[in-house]
Amino acid sequence: xxxxxxxxxxxxxxxxxxxxxxxxxxxxxxxxxxxxxxxxxxxxxxxxxxxxxxxxxxxxxxxxxxxxxxxxxxxxxxxxxxxxxxxxxxxxxxxxxxxxxxxxxxxxxxx
Amino acid sequence: xxxxxxxxxxxxxxxxxxxxxxxxxxxxxxxxxxxxxxxxxxxxxxxxxxxxxxxxxxxxxxxxxxxxxxxxxxxxxxxxxxxxxxxxxxxxxxxxxxxxxxxxxxxxxxxxxx
Numbered sequence: 268x269x270x271x272x273x274x275x276x277x278x279x280x281x282x283x284x285x286x287x288x289x290x291x292x293x294x295x296x297x298x299x300x301x302x303x304x305x306x307x308x309x310x311x312x313x314x315x316x317x318x319x320x321x322x323x324x325x326x327x328x329x330x331x332x333x334x335x336x337x338x339x340x341x342x343x344x345x346x347x348x349x350x351x352x353x354x355x356x357x358x359x360x361x362x363x364x365x366x367x368x369x370x371x372x373x374x375x376x377x378x
Numbered sequence: 379x380x381x382x383x384x385x386x387x388x389x390x391x392x393x394x395x396x397x398x399x400x401x402x403x404x405x406x407x408x409x410x411x412x413x414x415x416x417x418x419x420x421x422x423x424x425x426x427x428x429x430x431x432x433x434x435x436x437x438x439x440x441x442x443x444x445x446x447x448x449x450x451x452x453x454x455x456x457x458x459x460x461x462x463x464x465x466x467x468x469x470x471x472x473x474x475x476x477x478x479x480x481x482x483x484x485x486x487x488x489x490x491x492x
Contacts, residue, residue: 271421307484307485308482308484309468309470309481309483309484309485310422310482311482312479312480358421358422360421360422365410365412365472365480366422366424366480367423367424368421368424369414369416369421369422369423370421371419371420371421
């Protein structure tokens, strides 16, 4: 049990469609992070929340990406008008100053 | 800019043998250094971290890592490998507190041979 549940585990969509991923921490954590991981690479930081406030966004997070954490618990990551380059594993993590526990991720495949 | 290099994308050891996973960092200021482990079909988990206290850091499951400034290294070791240690291990570096600048290496996959 990683303490973080991510849904769906795998998302297949056509290029140009919108997708939304959800992250549910099992227990309360002030900080929630989103990372992206491509094959053969380590995770890359996308954004993080302190409670419901989004405090930092990576330059990797283009204007097609939006993340929310409305009640300071679960979070969603939406990608609009998906592109081939968006194919990756999207990871959610919780922790303090640094991410402690990651979820199993949502794998996005763009057809 | 800071970065980490993990030497060897795949490492194989026999059960009971020493585990040594190498990580070298590049940073212009004293870094924070981390090792994460990812077991098959699971998310990453923080194994241990160095935050400028003791240079020898002990983590979970018998792993430890030593910060060596002169060698710019933070290698991960375990005296005796168990089958359950088979996983992917990621080294990461940060130069200030906060995940917005946590940079991961490309990972080392550890295989334990019975």
